Amino acid sequence: MNDEMTDADGLELQRQAAIGRLLAGVVHEISAPLAAVVSNRDIESRLLEKIEQAANAAATGKVTDLVAACREMAAVDRVACERISHLVRSMKTAARAADPVPQRVQINQIVDGALELAKTEFRARIAVETDFGELPEVECLPHLMSQAILNLVTNAGQAIVGTGKITAGTRLEGDRAHIWIADTGPGIRPEDQTKVLKQSFTTKPLGSGTGLGLPIVNRIVTERHGGTVDFETAAGYGTTFHIRIPLQYKSAPDAESVSPELNEREGVEPIA
Amino acid sequence: MPENRKPSVMLVDDEAMILTTIRTLLTVEADYEICTFTDPLAAVKHLDGNAVDIVVSDYMMPGLTGIEFLAESKRLQPEATRVLLTGHADKGSAIKAINEVGLFQYLEKPWDNDQLLLVIQQGLERSQLLRELRERISELDVAHSTLKSSQARLLKAFL
Numbered sequence: 001m002n003d004e005m006t007d008a009d010g011l012e013l014q015r016q017a018a019i020g021r022l023l024a025g026v027v028h029e030i031s032a033p034l035a036a037v038v039s040n041r042d043i044e045s046r047l048l049e050k051i052e053q054a055a056n057a058a059a060t061g062k063v064t065d066l067v068a069a070c071r072e073m074a075a076v077d078r079v080a081c082e083r084i085s086h087l088v089r090s091m092k093t094a095a096r097a098a099d100p101v102p103q104r105v106q107i108n109q110i111v112d113g114a115l116e117l118a119k120t121e122f123r124a125r126i127a128v129e130t131d132f133g134e135l136p137e138v139e140c141l142p143h144l145m146s147q148a149i150l151n152l153v154t155n156a157g158q159a160i161v162g163t164g165k166i167t168a169g170t171r172l173e174g175d176r177a178h179i180w181i182a183d184t185g186p187g188i189r190p191e192d193q194t195k196v197l198k199q200s201f202t203t204k205p206l207g208s209g210t211g212l213g214l215p216i217v218n219r220i221v222t223e224r225h226g227g228t229v230d231f232e233t234a235a236g237y238g239t240t241f242h243i244r245i246p247l248q249y250k251s252a253p254d255a256e257s258v259s260p261e262l263n264e265r266e267g268v269e270p271i272a
Numbered sequence: 273m274p275e276n277r278k279p280s281v282m283l284v285d286d287e288a289m290i291l292t293t294i295r296t297l298l299t300v301e302a303d304y305e306i307c308t309f310t311d312p313l314a315a316v317k318h319l320d321g322n323a324v325d326i327v328v329s330d331y332m333m334p335g336l337t338g339i340e341f342l343a344e345s346k347r348l349q350p351e352a353t354r355v356l357l358t359g360h361a362d363k364g365s366a367i368k369a370i371n372e373v374g375l376f377q378y379l380e381k382p383w384d385n386d387q388l389l390l391v392i393q394q395g396l397e398r399s400q401l402l403r404e405l406r407e408r409i410s411e412l413d414v415a416h417s418t419l420k421s422s423q424a425r426l427l428k429a430f431l
Contacts, residue, residue, distance in 0.1 A: 031359025032287040035381035039293045042385045046300055069296055076289045124286070124334040 025120030131169035159185030353395035
């Protein structure tokens with residue numbers, strides 16, 4: 001049995017599913033600023049034509065009004081372009097991805113990028129807050145850490161029924177970086193708490209969750225980074241997931257040395 | 273709509289930049305009374321008491337979806353023309369909802385300004401025709417009841 005292949009396939013499938021979901025959100029997010037710019041370009045040429053006519057007729061008051069309208073359009077274009085650029089930058093961070101060597105990165109940027117992407121999916125109903133601490137550069141596999149954090153944020157968003165809030169934070173804890181993602185969802189039921197980090201467990205309706213999200217987070221953090229994943233949950237108040245990874249990357253264990261029973265092991269005990 | 277009143281256009285989109293660009297387009301190319309709302313619930317409040325001839329609404333908004341909002345606007349002002357302007361990727365569900373709110377037109381972002389202007393102009397003509405129709409019907413009603421009471425008086429006089 002080839003554990004490495006299974007692991008890689010699972011991660012790849014999960015990545016593709018997440019990318020597809022995000023793409024729909026990104027398309028929606030880009031459409032408003034893009035529509036504004038497309039329309040404004042057209043309005044600006046209409047305005048310029050009228051300005052030309054008005055100038056020819058030497059109607060000064062009219063020219064002033066038209067120029068003011070042009071300025072307003074230019075201001076909207078600037079904001080719209082900034083929005084598109086910001087989104088494209090976030091997508092680049094996620095896409096830089098593919099490089100499988102450890103890099104020294106700003107974890108806060110990775111968390112921010114994941115939030116930015118996830119926001120496109122939940123924008124209207126979920127508020128996002130950050131509480132970033134000062135962190136040195138952390139040596140890790142950025143594409144996998146991005147995915148782990150994105151999975152937690154996406155999960156948090158899906159857990160929240162109706163409107164709510166996701167809070168993401170970071171702190172330095174000795175020689176470790178601590179990252180947490182908190183949601184205001186319904187919490188994890190006591191009978192499910194030992195299962196959520198295990199393979200293919202889901203409470204989501206058929207078709208809306210693969211059951212791979214949290215186990216993948218667990219494997220990325222524990223197996224690939226020598227870190228820990230745990231959570232606190234309270235019925236009716238929400239759930240907070242904690243990731244802790246060393247600041248210095250420790251080379252990943254060989255596929256052979258990853259114990260097969262890792263797939264079967266129980267999730268960590270809840271703190272609260 | 274009365275002859276002395278400018279046609280009234282309501283724009284609803286949670287993105288202020290969309291409202292600004294359409295408002296400017298309408299100001300440059302037409303002569304309408306324009307009101308804009310980023311909050312569909314505030315727009316509903318406005319519709320309850322202020323006559324509007326056409327409502328152009330976004331689809332994905334916090335508070336109410338475009339369809340829910342347009343359903344409310346249909347309830348409050350049935351003669352106002354309803355247009356959906358959406359950047360939503362799921363075209364199917366939006367189109368399915370068209371029948372629910374008696375939608376006049378469905379436009380996608382980014383839109384073509386000439387097309388938007390034409391849709392708004394046609395929509396305004398449509399609501400004006402509907403209002404005129406209603407006025408004629410109520411005039412007919414008045415004439416009918418006058419006729420009935422005259423008839424009753426006539427009958428009384430002769431019986």
